[in-house]
Amino acid sequence: xKLSDFVVREAIVTDLKAGTKEEAIRGMVESLARSGSxxxxxxxxxxxxxxxREELGSTGIGKGVAVPHTKHPSxxxxxxxxxxxxxxxxxxxxxxxxxxxxxxxxSPPDRPGDHLRALENISRHLRNDNFCNFLKQAVxxxxxxxxxxxxxxxxxx
Amino acid sequence: xxxxxxxxxxVVVKLENGLHLGxxxxxxxxxxxxxxxxxxxxxxxxxxxxxxxxxxxxxxENGAVLVLEARGADxxxxxxxxxxxxxxxxxxxxxx
Numbered sequence: 613x614k615l616s617d618f619v620v621r622e623a624i625v626t627d628l629k630a631g632t633k634e635e636a637i638r639g640m641v642e643s644l645a646r647s648g649s650x651x652x653x654x655x656x657x658x659x660x661x662x663x664x665r666e667e668l669g670s671t672g673i674g675k676g677v678a679v680p681h682t683k684h685p686s687x688x689x690x691x692x693x694x695x696x697x698x699x700x701x702x703x704x705x706x707x708x709x710x711x712x713x714x715x716x717x718x719s720p721p722d723r724p725g726d727h728l729r730a731l732e733n734i735s736r737h738l739r740n741d742n743f744c745n746f747l748k749q750a751v752x753x754x755x756x757x758x759x760x761x762x763x764x765x766x767x768x769x
Numbered sequence: 770x771x772x773x774x775x776x777x778x779x780v781v782v783k784l785e786n787g788l789h790l791g792x793x794x795x796x797x798x799x800x801x802x803x804x805x806x807x808x809x810x811x812x813x814x815x816x817x818x819x820x821x822x823x824x825x826x827x828x829x830e831n832g833a834v835l836v837l838e839a840r841g842a843d844x845x846x847x848x849x850x851x852x853x854x855x856x857x858x859x860x861x862x863x864x865x
Contacts, residue, residue, distance in 0.1 A: 673821040724786040732828035739822045
């Protein structure tokens with residue numbers, strides 16, 4: 613599984629305007645809806661499900677990264693988007709730091725393996741400091757897409 | 770000189786969704802309370818059990834066999850506590 617297989621290019625947000633967790637999640641899900649990868653009618657249900665998941669424990673996994681996610685029956689394959697926040701979002705992360713890189717995932721309920729492999733993929737690349745630093749510096753969706761492809765092809769060293 | 774205490778223990782993932790973000794963060798938060806080194810091995814791969822990003826790269830599915838390894842003064846206590854998480858299937862709140 614590659615990042616470019618499940619990150620919806622048209623839904624990438626490079627300048628997320630959100631001060632709170634809820635605003636961040638809302639902005640990202642709305643972007644997925646605008647890209648057509650989830651239906652507008654399902655948008656509110658997906659936002660509610662992701663917020664409910666956050667209540668069980670923050671998906672802010674440290675190092676300025678959060679991976680909000682949910683299963684939802686409205687998708688038949690895993691879809692994800694990336695958002696970058698310049699100012700940082702307060703996310704109640706494990707290490708207490710605000711979040712600058714967000715990966716939001718919506719996966720079909722019957723495919724837990726795909727979700728696990730997407731998490732594996734995302735975290736493997738995030739361990740690479742080059743990937744994290746270049747991602748934080750990306751100012752256009754195209755720059756993010758190029759970076760994802762370089763990461764997929766192991767060109768980041 | 771006493772050797773540094775080292776312990777290992779085998780556990781099985783019994784979670785329908787595998788070792789996803791929730792249980793992984795429980796492991797990391799618990800492991801960080803101990804001073805010992807703590808690693809988790811799955812097959813040939815060994816990762817830092819105190820690092821979320823490391824742990825998530827294991828992609829341990831339901832049924833996966835993992836080996837917990839701890840090294841340090843409180844190694845035994847750490848493994849006891851972390852193995853107990855697996856044994857109670859990461860359920861945090863006792864049923865009402």
